[in-house]
Amino acid sequence: MNDLNPDLVLRSTRVITPDGPRAASVAVSAAEGGTGEGRILAVLPYDTAVPPGARLEDLGDDVLLPGLVDTHVHVNDPGRTDWEGFGSATRAAAAGGVTTLVDMPLNSIPPTTTVEALKIKRDVARRAAHIDIGFWGGAIPGNTADLRPLHDAGVLGFKCFLLHSGVDEFPQLDPAGLKEALGEIAGFGGLLIVHAEDPQLIDGAPQPSGPRYADFLASRPREAENRAIEGLIGLARELDARVHVLHLSSAESLPLIAAARREGVRVTVETCPHFLTLTAEEVPDGATEFKCCPPIREAANQDALWQGLADGTIDCVVSDHSPCTAELKTGDFGQAWGGISSLQLGLPAIWTEARRRGHTLEDVARWMSTVPAALVGLDRKGAIEAGRDADFAVLAPEETFTVDPAALHHRNQVTAYAGKTLHGVVRSTWLRGHKIADHGAPTGPTGSLPTGRLLERQPRV
Numbered sequence: 001m002n003d004l005n006p007d008l009v010l011r012s013t014r015v016i017t018p019d020g021p022r023a024a025s026v027a028v029s030a031a032e033g034g035t036g037e038g039r040i041l042a043v044l045p046y047d048t049a050v051p052p053g054a055r056l057e058d059l060g061d062d063v064l065l066p067g068l069v070d071t072h073v074h075v076n077d078p079g080r081t082d083w084e085g086f087g088s089a090t091r092a093a094a095a096g097g098v099t100t101l102v103d104m105p106l107n108s109i110p111p112t113t114t115v116e117a118l119k120i121k122r123d124v125a126r127r128a129a130h131i132d133i134g135f136w137g138g139a140i141p142g143n144t145a146d147l148r149p150l151h152d153a154g155v156l157g158f159k160c161f162l163l164h165s166g167v168d169e170f171p172q173l174d175p176a177g178l179k180e181a182l183g184e185i186a187g188f189g190g191l192l193i194v195h196a197e198d199p200q201l202i203d204g205a206p207q208p209s210g211p212r213y214a215d216f217l218a219s220r221p222r223e224a225e226n227r228a229i230e231g232l233i234g235l236a237r238e239l240d241a242r243v244h245v246l247h248l249s250s251a252e253s254l255p256l257i258a259a260a261r262r263e264g265v266r267v268t269v270e271t272c273p274h275f276l277t278l279t280a281e282e283v284p285d286g287a288t289e290f291k292c293c294p295p296i297r298e299a300a301n302q303d304a305l306w307q308g309l310a311d312g313t314i315d316c317v318v319s320d321h322s323p324c325t326a327e328l329k330t331g332d333f334g335q336a337w338g339g340i341s342s343l344q345l346g347l348p349a350i351w352t353e354a355r356r357r358g359h360t361l362e363d364v365a366r367w368m369s370t371v372p373a374a375l376v377g378l379d380r381k382g383a384i385e386a387g388r389d390a391d392f393a394v395l396a397p398e399e400t401f402t403v404d405p406a407a408l409h410h411r412n413q414v415t416a417y418a419g420k421t422l423h424g425v426v427r428s429t430w431l432r433g434h435k436i437a438d439h440g441a442p443t444g445p446t447g448s449l450p451t452g453r454l455l456e457r458q459p460r461v
Contacts, residue, residue: 004041007031008433009050010392012059016066016365017043017384025050026064028390030433038432039380040390059394062427065365066384067099067391068347069372071134071156072246072270072318074339075101078124079109084323084411089343090130090452092409094437096344097393097426099131100373100381100455105138105159106170107322113138113170115149122454129452130436132391134376139181139192140171147184154456156376157191157244162228163199166293166338172199179235186241191376193244196228197294209334211286216333220295225250233260236267244375245269247320249294251304258313268375269313271305272320273349274340278416288329288336289416292322306357309367316371319346326414341410345417348424351397355423361397377458390433399425407440 006027015024023046029039050056070093076083093101103121105112112118112135125133137155139147147158160181161172173181185192201224208219229245233256236243245257248271260267274292279299283290290296308314322339330336342349347368354364373382380389402421405413429437431451436443 005029006041006051006054008055008057008390010057010059010064010430011046012064013046013061014063015043015384016063016362018370021362026384027054028433030390038390040384040386040388042386043384059427063361063395063397064384065097065361065393065395066369066382066388067393067429067431068097068368069100069378069381070098070318070321070343070346070368071102071316071372071376072104072272072320073101073343074104074107074322075125076107076323078120080107082325082411083107086125086128086133087130087450088409088411089321090128090133090450091442092344094130094429094431094442095409095426095440097347097395097429098343099391099393099429099431100134100378101131101343102134102136102156102376105136106165106167109169111138111140111170112136112150112155113140113143114146115153118150118153118155126454128450129454130442130450131431131452132455133452134378134455136193138170139173139185141173141177144180144184147181147190148188151188151190151457156457157193158185159193159195159246161195163195163197163202165195179239182235182241182243183239186239191242191244193246194232195246196232197224198227198231201227207334209332211331211333213280213283213285213287213290213333216291217280217295217297220293222250222252222297225294226253226256229253230256233257233265233267237263237265240266242266247272247275247294248305248314249275249297251301251308254304254308254313268315270316270318271309271314272318273342273346274416275305276302276309276317277349277353286331287416288331288333289414289418290340291329291333291336291338292320292340293338310359316375317346317350317367318372319343323410323412323414325412329414341408341412341415342417344408344410345403345415345422347393347395347426348401348422349417351395351424352422355397361395378455379458390430392430394427394429396425396427397423399423401425409442
């Protein structure tokens with residue numbers, strides 16, 4: 001190890017590596033400056049001697065995971081910073097073991113649909129980021145000419161809606177607009193990520209109002225997702241384009257996706273902690289903290305989503321953290337804002353259910369770190385191996401805690417997980433070899449500058 005000149009060694013009896021869990025010492029260069037800054041130098045045998053000058057962080061039996069990569073986060077900053085902001089969102093992320101997030105292009109004002117809007121957002125984020133941040137661009141009617149410039153400016157891909165987004169400044173694409181945008185994006189090898197619900201089926205469903213969750217669920221039928229995904233697959237096949245289905249809720253779409261992949265259609269899909277851990281049967285009337293679009297469905301549907309994860313049809317699990325002020329979560333499911341705050345709780349929520357179903361932390365690391373990083377081309381993220389960024393989450397997987405909204409770092413402490421007992425306590429979080437959260441609290445002296453960096457798309461070779 002002396003030849004490596006590490007500044008830091010993290011040692012654990014349980015390190016999740018690409019080759020499986022093992023007892024190991026992870027040598028890190030944490031020094032500022034130089035080509036090795038913030039990188040993992042080597043994953044070595046557990047009892048390797050620590051060289052003079054290197055600091056040993058002995059984690060005992062706590063598990064060393066790669067830092068989570070959450071590619072679906074609505075930070076809402078600038079413009080709706082009373083809903084969330086880069087400072088509060090990245091503190092919450094760090095407390096929950098997330099070291100990289102990718103910010104959605106909408107709910108901020110302006111939305112990220114031009115290069116100028118991207119610059120505005122980056123300027124705000126740069127001053128407040130406690131973790132690393134990448135950015136999605138937006139595809140909306142009339143901005144096809146902006147897509148390539150946004151791609152060249154470093155966005156990781158483009159998001160669109162097929163129905164009303166919930167905010168007027170980010171309108172949806174109609175079928176002709178979707179084809180135009182996807183054709184443009186395919187031309188430069190980009191990725192289109194899609195909120196896939198069919199607007200005609202949604203418009204034809206019973207309109208939600210009042211406190212009954214069953215009425216809201218009926219307003220977002222599975223068939224709306226199924227039909228939209230089927231159409232998206234057909235368009236991706238026609239244009240030989242890369243598409244990604246956001247926040248899959250309807251497990252009935254899984255056979256369509258699996259069949260398309262067997263044909264060679266380039267389609268990937270994510271789901272979210274709330275779809276995997278919460279069920280329609282448990283939502284109390286009036287509890288609009290559970291409202292999201294598409295909706296939390298029944299337990300049998302959840303079982304099928306877990307099967308889709310197990311067999312690889314579903315690629316990854318990301319939060320779709322979409323917060324708002326408490327006042328917007330009225331008791332009326334027709335009027336309340338649709339979004340679930342879970343950025344700080346995703347890892348323990350998923351681990352709680354995964355362990356019950358016989359999955360491992362190796363599976364969780366793949367779903368929540370390795371695959372999301374690969375999806376957006378962040379090759380230095382997502383795994384504990386030499387050459388990657390030294391981003392880690394340290395987890396006590398057997399310990400439990402009860403969710404107290406007051407302990408969350410989200411700007412608005414509203415959560416569907418309130419009062420739930422979860423397995424997995426995040427002991428600490430590390431970004432490029434520096435501890436950024438310890439026992440749920442950000443580290444560093446009061447007034448110290450955040451250390452997160454802004455990430456750009458890397459050219460594929």
